[in-house]
Amino acid sequence: MSCLEIQNLHISIGDKPIVKGFTLTIASGEVHAVMGPNGTGKSTLAKAIAGHPDYTITSGDVLLDGRSVLAMEADERARAGLFLAFQYPSDIPGVSIANFLRAAVQARLGEGEDLDATAYYKRLYAKMDLLKIDRKFTSRSVNDGFSGGEKKRCEILQMAMLEPRFALMDETDSGLDIDALRIVADGVNAQRGGANSPGILLITHYQRLLDHIVPDHVHVMWDSRIVKSGDKSLALELEAKGYDWVKKEFAAA
Amino acid sequence: MPPTDTLSLPAADTAMANPVAGIDQSSGNFSYPQNYEFDAGTGLSENTVRYISEVKKEAPWILEFRLNALKKFLAMPMPTHWATKDLENINFDKIRYYLSQGQKPKRTWDEVPDDIKKTFERLGIPEQERKFLSGVEAQFDSEAAYSNIKDLVAKQGVIFANSTEALREHPEIFRKFFGKVIPTGDNKFSALNSAVFSGGSFIYVPKGVKVAQPLQAYFRINAENFGQFERTLIIADEGSEVVYMEGCTAPKFSTSTLHSAVVELVALKGAKIQYITVQNWANNVFNLVTKRGVAHEEAEIKWIDCNIGSRLTMKYPGVVLKGRKARGEVLSIALANDGQHQDTGAKMIHAADETTSNIVAKSISVGQGRSTYRGIVHIPRHLKGCRNNTECDALLINTNSRTDTYPAITVRGDRNATQHEASVSKVNEEMIFYMQSRGLTEGQAMSLAVNGFINDLARQFPMEYSVELKRLIDLEMEGSVG
Known part of the structure; x- marks a missing residue:
């Protein structure tokens, strides 16, 4: 059982504070949805926790199983078990998905330890079958010329292969039509429930993703922090009443 | 003695x-x-x-x-x-x-x-x-x-x-x-x-x-x-x-x-x-x-x-295409790290009918490294059915690097064809962060980006040479981070 604790996190870009006191604890196997209108710092939160160099954490802490990750580089955090599913994944021309993932898996091995290529491909193909991804997919360059749906499937495949302890999923539903959304959601759901089921922080502003990935907890973010938490019914309430409701209720507070 | x-x-x-x-x-x-x-x-x-x-x-x-x-x-x-x-x-x-x-x-x-x-x-x-x-x-x-x-x-x-x-x-x-x-x-x-x-x-x-x-x-x-x-x-x-x-x-x-x-x-x-x-x-x-x-x-x-x-x-490796239907090709990769200047290119001198030439040049400039492409393609007026294709791609890693392209393509007469493409791209911070967020170190991420850039050329190499090339690039990129 793992635990990701985000403690009173304050994040700035340059001199500008973006997130002002975000607190949340996620246990492995749990799915926490963070909802909120544009500009409340949801994506900033995900990137800062993953270790993006443009974001400065001015106070607070992020603990992975009790150990602060803030002094770690992005790659160390990844190897420690954090995974960020990007809203806009970068393309890497000339590097196939299979080779990229192989490098990522190799990076997790100890010094002098060599990747067992046969076992790797066996596992890769098993994951692809699970996610209903065509074999040809992994010979394509990472995200290069991909449709929105393909990019997100590529993210989910990476998550499945790297088996993180915690996944930060940033607007995974953006740019997807309803069919693509279902496929991606199925991919995430396929990774839930097992013994190694990751804790998931699901960032979205639409309820519709939550029809497919049913969260254990829903948090509403407003003005750079969590203002309301509840179960999945909170998402439905938010959908019905709109973000104006949140604005009215919490603007004064 | x-x-x-x-x-x-x-x-x-x-x-x-x-x-x-x-x-x-x-x-x-x-x-x-x-x-x-x-x-x-x-x-x-x-x-x-x-x-x-x-x-x-x-x-x-x-x-x-x-x-x-x-x-x-x-x-x-x-x-x-x-x-x-x-x-x-x-x-x-x-x-x-x-x-x-x-x-x-x-x-x-x-x-x-x-x-x-x-x-x-x-x-x-x-x-x-x-x-x-x-x-x-x-x-x-x-x-x-x-x-x-x-x-x-x-x-x-x-x-x-x-x-x-x-x-x-x-x-x-x-x-x-x-x-x-x-x-x-x-x-x-x-x-x-x-x-x-x-x-x-x-x-x-x-x-x-x-x-x-x-x-x-x-x-x-x-x-x-x-x-x-x-x-x-x-x-x-x-x-x-x-x-x-x-x-x-x-x-x-x-x-x-x-x-x-x-x-x-x-x-x-x-x-x-x-x-x-x-x-x-x-x-x-x-x-x-x-x-x-x-x-x-x-x-x-x-x-x-x-x-x-x-x-x-x-x-500037060159080919003089002296006989009819002769073919010439130059595939070149240059990597210029700090303090290095790669001034490379190709020469294709067409001297007979129906000769064809192909130049694909890729350069990588790192840090203060400088890459120059210099090429000559010469097809005189009296020839017919000659073709040339020239592609130059440059990859810049950090803002101090410099790349120049000096293609000199002389195609005379109306029975010959040439095409020239050039591109300059950068390894940006977002790409590196993306790879780091998968667990690769900054150096490994750079190596992968560079190897990806030259991949379509490196694939044409004999196996042991493309492996060696990859290893050399890894070594170069290791030292370029920081």
Whole structure:
């Protein structure tokens, strides 16, 4: 059982504070949805926790199983078990998905330890079958010329292969039509429930993703922090009443 | 035996004057003390040339050829009106123009000296490949350290020898083609090479013979201030095919080193020559190389050229498309790291109808590294049915790097076609972060981005060379992070 604790996190870009006191604890196997209108710092939160160099954490802490990750580089955090599913994944021309993932898996091995290529491909193909991804997919360059749906499937495949302890999923539903959304959601759901089921922080502003990935907890973010938490019914309430409701209720507070 | 006193330094004095053992090997480079049997001393004069020729027991016509070249070299100006002024920093008086270990080429792996084996080990060549390497001709300094593949190909009538040996044993073929593709006075450095050349390969493939395995040579510079001037001549007779590969690595030294090779290829009617270079010079080496081939009717010459390292590389492999339907190709990869300038490109001279040429050049500039593409495509008016394709892609890693493209494409007449594409891209912070967020270090991320950029070219390389190239890029990128 793992635990990701985000403690009173304050994040700035340059001199500008973006997130002002975000607190949340996620246990492995749990799915926490963070909802909120544009500009409340949801994506900033995900990137800062993953270790993006443009974001400065001015106070607070992020603990992975009790150990602060803030002094770690992005790659160390990844190897420690954090995974960020990007809203806009970068393309890497000339590097196939299979080779990229192989490098990522190799990076997790100890010094002098060599990747067992046969076992790797066996596992890769098993994951692809699970996610209903065509074999040809992994010979394509990472995200290069991909449709929105393909990019997100590529993210989910990476998550499945790297088996993180915690996944930060940033607007995974953006740019997807309803069919693509279902496929991606199925991919995430396929990774839930097992013994190694990751804790998931699901960032979205639409309820519709939550029809497919049913969260254990829903948090509403407003003005750079969590203002309301509840179960999945909170998402439905938010959908019905709109973000104006949140604005009215919490603007004064 | 040496003709003058100034050139007859005994080996021990040489070692004192030029303490090879005192070199700093801590920077990840390597060098092993070697006792040179013959040494022409530093500086270049008629005596130096005479000394080299005498040590090599050359025929009088070769000495004459060398002396004539020396005159041309001394008379020609540096090409600094279009090239970098850094050329002016070469101090020709401090260069050692000839060294020889005085050993005969080795035939078997067991006969290869241990320190040479150690170098292959440092180069990271796996056990299986080391066995394979017993079929490789490795040039240690001026002479070939060993070679035995030549016995194998000799059964097909192929002559594969170092150029010194070939001049002695096959003067009739050598002389007919030698210096014809690249005349002595082609440029200042081809003249220099013609004066002091030593080592390099000579290959003659008889009519219709297809050499199954690639012929290989490893070159390495291993003495301070020592310039390496190898001379390679490959002749593929009608309908024959041959692949030649050279890999270059050099230890790092504190003073500048000059490497100035001349490589001439002749592909007679319907023949195919592929010449592959993967080189990694230390970053104090001036690498000024002239490479050119002549492709006769329906012949094909393909240069695959990877330039990593060196202080300054100037190299523009060329093909003169002399016969109808001849084809020429240059695939080139250049990586310029901090303090390095890769000035590379290609020349395609169309001189017959229906000739085609293809140039794909990719350059990577890291830190303060600078890449220049310089190309010439020439298709005169009277020809018809000629085609050229030129693609130049540059990748910049961080904002200080510089890249320039100077394509000179002259296509005259309305019966010929050319297309030219150029692109410049950057490895951006988002891409690196994306890869880091998957657990790759910054260095690994950069390597992957660079390997991806050259991937479509590297795929055309023989397996072991693309693996070596990837390893070299990994090493380069490791040091560029921070």
